[in-house]
Amino acid sequence: QSVLTQPPSVSAAPGQKVTISCSGSSSNIGNSYVSWYQQLPGTAPKLLIYDNNKRPSGIPDRFSGSKSGTSATLGITGLQTGDEAVYYCGTWDSSLSTVVFGGGTKLTVL
């Protein structure tokens, strides 16, 4: 059972938009910055979003992040088949004194 709650799966058609939610509490998302990672099949996770809504160099603006209260959201527009991956949210939990991750959301581009 992950501390951060994500939907197990989402799907959408190529070219469409999808959002992935990440729900937490006041001890983690509510008082910290959220990062998002993309894990393509058989590869290591890759940083997509940091500090809630910032994109590292090289990450296209099709990917966006937002945070409100104790929840965060990853948005992906103009979906491509290459976006099929598992997406994880992560942050620091001050009560547990550890980095916590969501359970991951598998994106299928139909």
Add this chain to the structure above:
Amino acid sequence: QVQLQESGPGLVKPSETLSLTCTVSGASLTTYYWSWIRQPPGEGLEWIGYIYYTGTADYNPSLKSRVTISIDTSKTQFSLRVSSVTAADTAVYYCARLPAALYFTFDVWGQGTTVTVSS
């Protein structure tokens, strides 16, 4: 270009100690924090701990009693030791960079190394 590469035995016997090394190229170990993260088969990510070049380290409380992370700046390497391993420690182990300016964000990852605990 920063690269991280994990290395170590792929098979460890129960009750023994798992030892892995991460070799860093293209970045100074003194500028960042460095971390270990693992992923059991078919499961999500679990943070293990981090270390700074000064030797300051912090660990996931659930693993703290069994984990040690060390650093060797002369070899641009940092290492992980997990003692008294069980089948639950079977996972892909990743090393990652943790910039101090980014709040607990892992911006560069190694490719990962699979460790199986079995007799």
